[in-house]
Amino acid sequence: MKLYNFSLAPNGMRVSAFLKEKGLKLDVHELDVRAGDQFKEPFQSMNPFNCVPFLELDNGSIISESVSICRYLEELHPEPQLFGDTPEKRAKIDMWNRRLELDALSPMGHAIRNKLPMFEGKVLAGTRNNIEQSPVVIERAFQMLNIFMGRVDPHLASNDFISGSEFSVADITGYFLFAGCDRLGFEISTEFANVLSWKARIIDRNCFKL
Numbered sequence: 193m194k195l196y197n198f199s200l201a202p203n204g205m206r207v208s209a210f211l212k213e214k215g216l217k218l219d220v221h222e223l224d225v226r227a228g229d230q231f232k233e234p235f236q237s238m239n240p241f242n243c244v245p246f247l248e249l250d251n252g253s254i255i256s257e258s259v260s261i262c263r264y265l266e267e268l269h270p271e272p273q274l275f276g277d278t279p280e281k282r283a284k285i286d287m288w289n290r291r292l293e294l295d296a297l298s299p300m301g302h303a304i305r306n307k308l309p310m311f312e313g314k315v316l317a318g319t320r321n322n323i324e325q326s327p328v329v330i331e332r333a334f335q336m337l338n339i340f341m342g343r344v345d346p347h348l349a350s351n352d353f354i355s356g357s358e359f360s361v362a363d364i365t366g367y368f369l370f371a372g373c374d375r376l377g378f379e380i381s382t383e384f385a386n387v388l389s390w391k392a393r394i395i396d397r398n399c400f401k402l
């Protein structure tokens with residue numbers, strides 16, 4: 193099994209943090225996505241979505257998408273469990289992870305690519321589409337992030353981690369949401385004190401020291 197990754201890619205780092213939390217080590221092939229390695233063969237054919245991370249199994253099959261890779265590895269190595277060990281926990285971790293990804297990480301990612309000069313002309317990850325950066329996307333993302341923080345803040349008043357009392361893969365997604373907000377220059381309002389406490393609780397965890 194081999195992981196194709198780029199050490200500076202946030203989605204790649206999600207898998208690296210997961211591996212570290214699980215105490216797993218994989219054979220890793222570094223692709224420099226800033227230099228466009230993902231568009232070169234054999235990587236173009238291995239993952240036509242031209243993104244890292246992706247995992248090559250020993251039978252040659254490819255699994256892409258950071259969470260799908262983590263889920264596969266969890267099935268092979270259930271302990272320590274990060275996707276939940278009961279039907280209820282599994283569903284709740286999945287629910288929080290989806291909320292984080294769809295309602296916060298996705299708008300945040302679009303805003304980063306519409307804001308940072310290094311993404312000029314490369315607005316959609318893993319594509320050759322030359323789309324102009326748009327300030328409207330950034331403004332909308334800030335609105336969506338504020339709405340999201342307001343919705344999760346009450347839940348975090350009585351939960352140490354996003355899905356309850358145990359650290360899970362959804363907290364790893366949360367960590368990279370915070371990292372992206374910093375990169376974007378989105379400051380989390382002190383009004384969302386429980387979100388800020390959650391951030392403080394996870395930020396120094398060893399798995400994020402990559």
Ligand SMILES: N[C@@H](CCC(=O)N[C@@H](CS)C(=O)NCC(=O)O)C(=O)O
Binds near residue numbers: 225230257
């Ligand atoms: N939803 C995917 C997103 C993967 C993604 O966007 N990867 C970025 C690095 S963080 C990438 O490879 N971008 C290639 C590019 O910008 O051309 C996942 O979770 O793995």
